Amino acid sequence: MREINVFQYNGKLLTHSREVAAMIGKDHKNLLADIRSYVEVLEMSSNFSPSDFFIETVYLDKLNRTKPCYHLTKKGCDMVANKMTGTKGIIFTATYVSKFEEMESKLKITQAPSYMIDDPIQRAQKWIEEQKEKQYLLVQNQQKDQKIEELQPKATYYDLILQTKSLLSVSQIAKDYGMSAISFNKLLHKLGIQYKQGDCWLLYQKYADKGYTHTKTHVVDSEKSKVHTYWTQKGRTFIYEMLKMENVLPVIERMAS
Structure with missing residues (x-):
């Protein structure tokens, strides 16, 4: 099973629907169909905002054509994972949870003042930046x-x-x-x-x-x-x-x- 990358954009931690599809062994177009159905339900509810789960965007394929895709938040990954069963679902859940937590830890280090960082090398680097x-x-x-x-x-x-x-x-x-x-x-x-x-x-x-x-x-x-x-x-x-x-x-x- 492949890894997924987590990145920060506009204050949110996100991963890409293509990576999620590849990791869970699902065609990307089928995952997009699932996500669209989730978004439709969320849009009908006044209690949830679809963008807290899925953010619609595009990417360029190998032929430089614009294709639709989604960025998934941790909540979005939760929703995808909840529809899965068996080994794939367990491994996917463990992977994305670990990746999001890893990125959150990195952000805490980069955003924390130098005196709050325990690691001496990271503390020194942060102090220089300050x-x-x-x-x-x-x-x-x-x-x-x-x-x-x-x-x-x-x-x-x-x-x-x-x-x-x-x-x-x-x-x-x-x-x-x-x-x-x-x-x-x-x-x-x-x-x-x-x-x-x-x-x-x-x-x-x-x-x-x-x-x-x-x-x-x-x-x-x-x-x-x-x-x-x-x-x-x-x-x-x-x-x-x-x-x-x-x-x-x-x-x-x-x-x-």
Whole structure:
């Protein structure tokens, strides 16, 4: 007798009607007919929802044709098993119960906090995941805070003019000083202007609400995006004044002197 696979989808643990049919030695079309008859009865009752037992779906066969099938919950497997007798029914029941319990145990481990996991390796793996999640949330919160601070200067007409129209990347400003973006960012960090959080440079709090920067989110794909910091003309002037005090001048001024 074949095994069945149990998977999680939309918060439910499910198995496939084709696997159930193969395991109990029944033609898939005959099992579908049985399931449809169960669904008809359940639909006539106001006490039960058919989707708690069977979820209608489709699959592609070897010829790439769309064919009907069902996903079965544990309750759905119970209903199929209750119609069976003999050795096949007993083995099927023992198998799907074990598989569902195995998947439930795995989910408990993955969803439980690290301090509640007994196995030291699994506990360590979970702790690493938790730390990564905390770091990600920290970055998101700091970027959100900077966005909030950046919105404040828009209250004045002067700052409104300075923002949005002529945003500059750090690479463009660094070029004015004959430097690479990497070196320029490090210089601004050394001067206490900005710090790096994740992959994004953020202004220290005392500069965050001055209207010097504007952050933009660039979508990489459906699951990933990156936040980049751009400088306003006001921020460019600020950098110029700060670097001038350190005797760091733009290339054009060095050439003129």
